[in-house]
Amino acid sequence: MQKKAELLATLSIIGLLCLVFILAVVFLGKTYTFNLFLLGIASMVPIALAATGELLCERAGLFNVGIEGTMLLASLTAVWGAEAAGHWAVGILTGLITGSLIGGIFGLAVTYGQGNQLLWGLGINLFAQGTVALLLLKAFKTLTFYRVPAHLRVPQFIIGNSTLSWFSLVGLLCAIVLYLVITKTRYGLRARAVGLSPFVADTLGVDPYKLRISAAIVGGITAGIAGAYMSLDWTGLASATLIQGRGFMALACVKFGGLNPLRVFGGSLFFGILLAAGMWLQNVPLTSAIMRQGGSYLFLSLPYIIVVLALGLFPYREPLAKTIGIPYKRG
Amino acid sequence: MLNRLALVMFSIISALLFIMICLLVLGYNPLLFFTQGLGPAITTSRGIIGALSLATPILFTGLGWIVGKKAGIANLGLEGAVYMSALAALASGGLLKLCIGFHQLLVWLCAAVAGAVWLLIPAFLKYIIGVHEVITTLMFNWAALYLVGFIIIKFLRDPAWPMFSVQILPSARLYPLFGTGSATIMLIVGIVFCVGVQVFLWQTRLGLRMRATGWNEFTARTLGVPTSYLQFLSFLIGGLLGGCAAFSLTAGMPPYWRITDTADLLIGHGFNGIAAASLALDNALGVLPGAIFLGIIISGMRFAQIYMRIPPEIANIMTGIILIVIALPEIVDSIVRPILKKREVLYAKKS
Numbered sequence: 001m002q003k004k005a006e007l008l009a010t011l012s013i014i015g016l017l018c019l020v021f022i023l024a025v026v027f028l029g030k031t032y033t034f035n036l037f038l039l040g041i042a043s044m045v046p047i048a049l050a051a052t053g054e055l056l057c058e059r060a061g062l063f064n065v066g067i068e069g070t071m072l073l074a075s076l077t078a079v080w081g082a083e084a085a086g087h088w089a090v091g092i093l094t095g096l097i098t099g100s101l102i103g104g105i106f107g108l109a110v111t112y113g114q115g116n117q118l119l120w121g122l123g124i125n126l127f128a129q130g131t132v133a134l135l136l137l138k139a140f141k142t143l144t145f146y147r148v149p150a151h152l153r154v155p156q157f158i159i160g161n162s163t164l165s166w167f168s169l170v171g172l173l174c175a176i177v178l179y180l181v182i183t184k185t186r187y188g189l190r191a192r193a194v195g196l197s198p199f200v201a202d203t204l205g206v207d208p209y210k211l212r213i214s215a216a217i218v219g220g221i222t223a224g225i226a227g228a229y230m231s232l233d234w235t236g237l238a239s240a241t242l243i244q245g246r247g248f249m250a251l252a253c254v255k256f257g258g259l260n261p262l263r264v265f266g267g268s269l270f271f272g273i274l275l276a277a278g279m280w281l282q283n284v285p286l287t288s289a290i291m292r293q294g295g296s297y298l299f300l301s302l303p304y305i306i307v308v309l310a311l312g313l314f315p316y317r318e319p320l321a322k323t324i325g326i327p328y329k330r331g
Numbered sequence: 332m333l334n335r336l337a338l339v340m341f342s343i344i345s346a347l348l349f350i351m352i353c354l355l356v357l358g359y360n361p362l363l364f365f366t367q368g369l370g371p372a373i374t375t376s377r378g379i380i381g382a383l384s385l386a387t388p389i390l391f392t393g394l395g396w397i398v399g400k401k402a403g404i405a406n407l408g409l410e411g412a413v414y415m416s417a418l419a420a421l422a423s424g425g426l427l428k429l430c431i432g433f434h435q436l437l438v439w440l441c442a443a444v445a446g447a448v449w450l451l452i453p454a455f456l457k458y459i460i461g462v463h464e465v466i467t468t469l470m471f472n473w474a475a476l477y478l479v480g481f482i483i484i485k486f487l488r489d490p491a492w493p494m495f496s497v498q499i500l501p502s503a504r505l506y507p508l509f510g511t512g513s514a515t516i517m518l519i520v521g522i523v524f525c526v527g528v529q530v531f532l533w534q535t536r537l538g539l540r541m542r543a544t545g546w547n548e549f550t551a552r553t554l555g556v557p558t559s560y561l562q563f564l565s566f567l568i569g570g571l572l573g574g575c576a577a578f579s580l581t582a583g584m585p586p587y588w589r590i591t592d593t594a595d596l597l598i599g600h601g602f603n604g605i606a607a608a609s610l611a612l613d614n615a616l617g618v619l620p621g622a623i624f625l626g627i628i629i630s631g632m633r634f635a636q637i638y639m640r641i642p643p644e645i646a647n648i649m650t651g652i653i654l655i656v657i658a659l660p661e662i663v664d665s666i667v668r669p670i671l672k673k674r675e676v677l678y679a680k681k682s
């Protein structure tokens with residue numbers, strides 16, 4: 001029964017996407033549709049990357065709302081690192097290190113510190129907003145946004161008239177690797193055990209604290225790469241309003257995919273195309289009448305509403321990690 | 332009790348220390364931050380009135396968070412509720428023409444109801460299907476932020492200024508309490524609401540059941556408390572309180588009495604309310620000092636922005652650090668516990 005409902009949900013979402021693409025081809029022509037597809041892939045990447053790391057955290061029983069702030073901070077430090085070293089790879093590495101540091105501190109705080117994970121995540125988000133605004137002014141002498149020089153952008157491969165980042169492959173690779181780790185390796189088994197019952201795992205010789213910290217670090221690393229991708233690869237900007245809820249969308253994506261990496265990747269593709277459609281609709285000739293009356297805001301708000309409706313229509317009822325968000329205390 | 336107070340003090344001190352180190356590293360003079368930032372916010376009358384007016388909406392959103400927290404839900408949707416209620420307040424205050432006392436009450440009612448209606452969908456999803464409320468409310472915050480821009484440009488645009496909304500008519504405005512500044516009667520209403528929420532949570536039967544739900548949902552359900560319904564209700568009460576915050580941000584915001592399409596005046600009050608409630612350790616009466624403290628910080632940052640040329644978002648760093656430290660009671664416990672033990676030993680020796 002459960003399997004059947006899931007299959008139905010998956011098929012209906014795929015059918016919906018196909019319908020949208022077919023309608024777009026019929027009414028607007030191939031170029032616009034192809035652009036929507038490429039934009040969808042580009043906006044899928046940060047959600048997919050952040051969601052895979054968050055998935056491991058949730059499997060191990062951590063609920064990290066702070067990935068939005070982690071992505072924001074990493075996007076800025078990535079630009080700074082690339083500027084300082086003169087190469088984009090160093091920028092990506094800087095973003096990765098920033099993410100792993102924040103993830104590691106989060107892991108320490110919520111295991112040995114017995115912290116409240118939700119408040120911690122909200123605190124990191126607020127902290128990131130303030131820090132990025134301050135650092136933008138100090139390091140790049142701007143209050144709004146800083147444009148990354150062209151030679152520091154990540155090189156892309158060319159498809160037709162447009163380009164695609166090779167990070168989209170990294171996103172897919174991450175999902176597959178995480179799937180293998182969770183289902184096939186000892187570490188994945190232990191992570192699931194810690195998420196289901198840290199008490200039992202502890203008595204069987206698995207240290208829940210160390211395992212949760214390692215999961216939090218992995219989650220921070222993927223969020224850091226996602227932030228670096230946003231600034232150095234896709235948009236080419238460093239700004240305090242760069243992420244715009246993509247970290248929260250990754251959280252929704254993890255819930256939407258029911259903690260299964262491959263399904264989460266599919267969900268991130270769906271959400272990415274939704275977000276892309278919000279931007280794409282602003283440049284389509286059909287919508288110019290609405291655009292004159294503030295339609296750009298309407299199209300930007302639609303993806304978020306559709307995500308909530310999708311979560312409501314296709315809820316995943318299988319029990320997830322049971323101790324999620326609850327600190328484990330030894331003794 | 333002592334270690335909980337120590338936690339609050341520790342979080343405030345660590346936030347101040349962190350921001351000073353930050354400014355020192357980035358090449359600013361951290362002492363100027365006190366003399367020209369927080370100093371004028373506490374000593375000058377303009378600063379104090381500014382801090383009180385900034386504290387007013389934070390009071391209401393903090394109370395909304397507490398009502399949700401006591402019933403066991405994390406109501407992060409207050410931010411979005413504030414945006415949508417502000418639209419309702421602008422529509423009813425800017426387009427209708429009514430007599431003076433009645434109009435203000437109507438605008439207030441519209442704002443409060445709009446906040447509750449906006450949170451109906453996440454509440455229903457939680458109540459019927461069981462979707463986690465954190466994710467739906469966070470998504471709805473972003474949706475509300477963009478919908479504000481659309482609805483203002485489409486329906487509530489000021490003909491003379493395309494980026495501004497209509498102005499609230501004089502019959503629906505609230506006027507300054509102290510002659511100047513933007514502190515209005517809503518500050519006193521907020522203080523009354525603090526007491527009201529405290530009485531509601533601790534002295535009424537509904538409040539008792541709500542607290543039981545938040546304390547242990549399974550036990551409460553076993554004892555016959557309708558837990559899902561109470562969580563649904565606490566969502567709606569949060570929405571009503573968010574609407575009150577929006578009323579004080581639109582009708583109670585002299586010299587503007589309106590918002591822009593990017594909702595600059597409204598951003599951040601939901602999350603600041605959470606910080607104020609956490610500073611109060613989820614006590615409804617404690618929200619008042621918590622909100623005033625945050626108001627002083629934000630007001631001080633505005634002074635610091637003028638004199639030190641730092642962005643006003645720096646206030647977010649302090650609220651962020653405060654939230655992070657408050658979320659880690661174990662740190663302070665590990666410092667305070669040995670001191671308390673020493674005192675116990677001393678008492679034992681004396682007796």
